[in-house]
Ligand SMILES: Nc1ncnc2c1ncn2[C@@H]1O[C@H](COP(=O)(O)OP(=O)(O)OP(=O)(O)O)[C@@H](O)[C@H]1O
């Protein structure tokens with residue numbers, strides 16, 4: 001594997017254990033998703049790989065070489081899109097992308113060629129000569145992505161690249177992420193967008209309070225849930241208690257909803273049960289559909305009682 | 321080669337980032353200088369020849385100190401707090417190239433204010449200054465020391481503390497630093513403090529080269545500046561290279 005992280009632990013000076021024995025490996029050509037609640041330690045992990053933070057213990061290797069010992073090499077081997085906005089006010093997207101490409105050591109004419117292609121691919125043409133100080137948050141983030149993609153390192157670290165980006169351009173962005181991997185990069189991508197991650201990543205890990213609580217392909221993780229279907233119940237606001245699931249699978253409350261895991265062969269039974277609840281007045285409406293990665297996520301990270309704000313956020317696919 | 325190429329690209333980047341800010345900065349510095357050369361004569365209606373020269377040469381010195389020790393640390397502190405400094409630190413360039421490039425751009429912001437300050441002073445008092453050719457290295461030295469020390473303050477202190485300290489520096493520089501008056505006006509213990517701080521040396525080097533006929537040019541001042549410059553650069557470089 002190109003990027004190899006072993007037993008990575010980071011304890012901040014404040015005593016916060018932000019990463020707690022994380023082991024991950026990402027290969028060439030692979031898009032790896034990193035999911036997890038706010039404060040789970042995703043940015044901390046990324047910042048250690050790109051050499052901004054020093055691990056408390058554990059190792060980070062790229063192509064077998066020790067990145068903890070040589071942060072200068074880490075910066076050359078990784079290209080990086082930070083979670084914070086890039087400092088490019090005063091520059092145009094064109095200038096910013098060209099500068100980054102050249103700073104990464106690619107010849108100017110080649111950088112210009114790639115920049116044109118990226119600006120086209122991300123549909124940023126209308127803004128390419130605008131001062132970044134006047135750009136919208138989403139456009140600025142796309143420019144930041146283009147800066148990380150114009151002369152990619154062998155490892156590409158993207159910390160929430162899809163934030164603030166509109167749904168159409170998010171698709172364009174995901175396509176470019178795939179292109180990076182197709183050209184041989186190992187891509188690690190942090191996102192809260194579980195639905196898009198399910199479609200777009202090869203493998204993913206879910207982080208919870210600094211630990212990896214699940215890792216695998218989207219299909220593999222869904223398989224582990226044991227439920228091929230998901231019944232979503234919208235509770236009546238006056239309903240006093242949450243109905244108990246007859247299926248023996250996960251039933252996770254999220255706000256005024258309950259997500260109930262349902263085996264494939266119990267679809268009819270599930271609909272009948274939901275109908276009866278609706279009839280009894282404890283449920284306002286329900287939908288039955290295929291289980292998604294989101295269900296896995298919620299089942300693992302816990303329901304509304306555990307961490308209401310975070311789970312709500314994860315559920316809001318368009319949340320910034 | 322890699323160092324030079326990175327330096328050139330980073331100067332471009334940092335200059336572009338500050339280009340909207342440069343005219344404002346120059347306007348503020350000109351106002352500073354105007355305030356000093358127009359304001360002091362109001363406070364002290366009868367000024368002797370030495371005082372006039374002190375005020376005229378003190379204005380550019382104050383202008384350099386206020387950019388280097390006040391505006392700069394506030395800006396860098398802000399960049400640190402919002403995370404943009406971390407982004408710049410993640411670029412695959414030698415830290416030395418980054419630091420020297422940023423200092424270059426800050427120097428370029430300081431210098432026009434100095435020229436304007438000298439012109440404003442000479443105009444207000446009708447002075448014919450016999451500026452020494454040494455003024456170029458002298459002003460560069462003062463500007464570099466001020467920017468390095470300012471950078472070091474922002475690098476080692478948390479942002480909130482930087483804000484507080486720089487505000488204290490403003491008062492200290494305007495009221496209690498021998499830039500527009502001679503150090504012998506200060507109580508002995510205060511004079512002793514100033515003899516090791518860089519501000520007095522900045523004033524001495526500035527006035528000694530802008531008005532060499534009026535003031536001597538103590539070599540010790542250059543030495544003081546060199547020490548502070550080295551110290552400021554070293555501390556900044558170490559802070560820049562440190563991983564949290
Ligand atoms: N510089 C720091 N000093 C001390 N604690 C920190 C620092 N940065 C982050 N933390 C703490 O470490 C934990 C992990 O933070 P981190 O930024 O890695 O989370 P995250 O998963 O990226 O969250 P988000 O989804 O909100 O971006 C949090 O508890 C946070 O408060």
Ligand SMILES: [Mg+2]
Pocket residue numbers: 042043044083159
């Ligand atoms: Mg984060």
